[in-house]
Amino acid sequence: MGQPNHAGDDDLVRELSDRVGEIVGEGRAPGLHGAVVLRHGDPVLEWYGSGEDFALNVPLGRVDFGPGTLHDIRSVTKSVVAVLYGVALAHGLVPEPDEPILRHFPEYADLAADPWRAHLTVEHALTMTLGLEWDESVPYTGPENSEIAMELAPDRYRFVLERPIVEEPGTRWNYSGGAVALVGGIIARGTGRPLEEFARTELFEPLGAGSFEWSAGADGVAFAASGLRLTPRGLARIGQAVLDAEVVPAAWVERMLRPRVPSWGDASYGYLWHVGADGRATAAGNGGQRLFLLPGLDAVVAVTAGRYDEADQDAAALAILEDAVLPTLAP
Structure with a gap:
């Protein structure tokens, strides 16, 4: 005990x-x-x-946990990525959320030629309302799960962006690790640094959040949706930084935690955070x-x-x- x-x-x-x-x-x-x-x-x-x-x-077998023991935070990673986006935006390194996503993936000119896809914005990814076919309701054990299929694909970003459009973007929340992969990719491209390196120097170290690991795919790209390992102390420190608008600007915290679309239960979704009517914000993994x-x-x-x-x-x-x-x- x-x-x-x-x-x-x-x-x-x-x-x-x-x-x-x-x-x-x-x-x-x-x-x-x-x-x-x-x-x-x-x-x-x-x-x-x-x-x-x-x-x-x-x-990992049986682990005796302590203050310095790293732990998977799984999809809490998504919410940390939203924080990182705000930090990068404050430095002018990533686009405003209302900008088209495909403008920042110029290698997919064929996809941008589709007027529906051309109107997909960064905000659609931050709110998981891309309107693209995506299913993570099945176990994360095979390609029937869209996130696993993305990681098995030769190009994760194309895999996400070329999914069939099944509804009007911006209308319905649909849980999507692919959306977060796009956000992570934009951060890496905009900063010119791997996502985990930007996180280390611009968030974790300034906050004194301690050691971390960020699991990556076969291509060496960090799993933006689920790969982060932190200590509970480090995780709590990041949460306090959001409350205090420390490192991450207050204006971004307000935007990030503003309810935008219904998500699970009685909660709404902001930018990669679940937000309750009582003002409570939750990152879940x-x-x-x-x-x-x-x-x-x-x-x-x-x-x-x-x-x-x-x-x-x-x-x-x-x-x-x-x-x-x-x-x-x-x-």
């Missing part, structure tokens, strides 16, 4: 630690690997456990990886877990948030 590391206000730390201990002891946080809670930028909970883990699909931004409480909750592909994969994160953090921090 993991041990909390105490910091900040003693009473608050003790109450959070006790609540998390009860949740774990009662089995209400299946597969929980780590949890870090920041309030006003200070750590008020840090908890680590043990469990079977993977680096994407590579088994397979297995129970979650980053919750709670602006009303000036709090951040980062959770890592190992329930990959399981129906209850969000149980641990929701238990930490709803049964420990909110009852303790809410006035």
Whole structure:
């Protein structure tokens, strides 16, 4: 069983630690690997456990997690890419979201000749409303899944951009790692640097987010949709930077977290973030990886877990948030 590391206000730390201990002891946080809670930028909970883990699909065996242990954050990577886009935009290195995507992939002149595709914008990718045929509802084990098919294709960007158009762009959210691959590609092209290198020097190092890894495909290109590995501390630090508009401009944070299209459940989608009606923003990844931004409480909750592909994969994160953090921090 993991041990909390105490910091900040003693009473608050003790109450959070006790609540998390009860949740774990009662089995209400299946597969929980780590949890870090920041309030006003200070750590008020840090908890680590043990469990079977993977680096994407590579088994790592049983891991004893700690402050320096890297963990897949899976599709939370998407939300980090949105942050990176804002940083690059502030430096004038990437286009405004309303610009056509194909203008930044000039090698696909044949696709740009299609008037429908010519009107696809960066914002359509940032909001996953490209209107292109894409299906990630099946397991990530073969080419029946569009993201896997993209990674197996000789040219990932062409693969995405030449998908059949099935609806008006901008009208409906459709979960798409391909959309994020395009965003990552634009960042790499605009900055003249690999995505992971830009992230290291312009985000992770300035924030003191610690070590990281970014898995890549056979072509050496980082998986923009799912390949990032961080510590829970590092993930929470990035979340706090978004709340504080540190490194990433405040104007971009507002645009990024503005609800734009319905997504899962009662949430809406901004730019690669899920946004609730209460202002809560969530970055979510397979297995129970979650980053919750709670602006009303000036709090951040980062959770890592190992329930990959399981129906209850969000149980641990929701238990930490709803049964420990909110009852303790809410006035």
